[in-house]
Amino acid sequence: MNKKSNCKVNQLDKGEELVESRFTFRFRLRIEFWLILGVVVLCAGILLWRGIKEKTAPIGIAVISYDGEVQMRIDLSSEQDKTFTFEKNPKVQFEIQDHAIRFVHVECPDKLCEKSGFLRVENQTAVCLPNRTTLTIQGSGGEIDAFV
Numbered sequence: 001m002n003k004k005s006n007c008k009v010n011q012l013d014k015g016e017e018l019v020e021s022r023f024t025f026r027f028r029l030r031i032e033f034w035l036i037l038g039v040v041v042l043c044a045g046i047l048l049w050r051g052i053k054e055k056t057a058p059i060g061i062a063v064i065s066y067d068g069e070v071q072m073r074i075d076l077s078s079e080q081d082k083t084f085t086f087e088k089n090p091k092v093q094f095e096i097q098d099h100a101i102r103f104v105h106v107e108c109p110d111k112l113c114e115k116s117g118f119l120r121v122e123n124q125t126a127v128c129l130p131n132r133t134t135l136t137i138q139g140s141g142g143e144i145d146a147f148v
């Protein structure tokens, strides 16, 4: 404690300029600190917000298309758990579980479609190219999402 106050006195003795530059340096450091902190908090906030948004986003309508033609539309919010196929391509099977849908037990060479996992909110998409089948989720309301 004593040492510190001695130090301060010495600095003052060395002249105003030193004190001034030390002051502005510390001041700048402080500003940079707050700037960086601000950016970090902002980033964390955005990430958190997007995470929450993804979790609380309304459950959408699953649209199954074959050769570019819509085959089925399923409202995931009210659909019960089940696995099913559609008429035009029984090699492709879907599973609905907890209001989410995924490709499952598909007869296809790459299985990329199955790796896409469960879809449940607007704008999520999975495709099975070998089977020319796409699965997309549309919004249930007319809401426009500007962040996608």
Ligand SMILES: [Zn+2]
Binding pocket: 106, 107, 108, 109, 110, 111, 112, 113, 114, 127, 128, 129, 130, 131
């Ligand atoms: Zn596939």
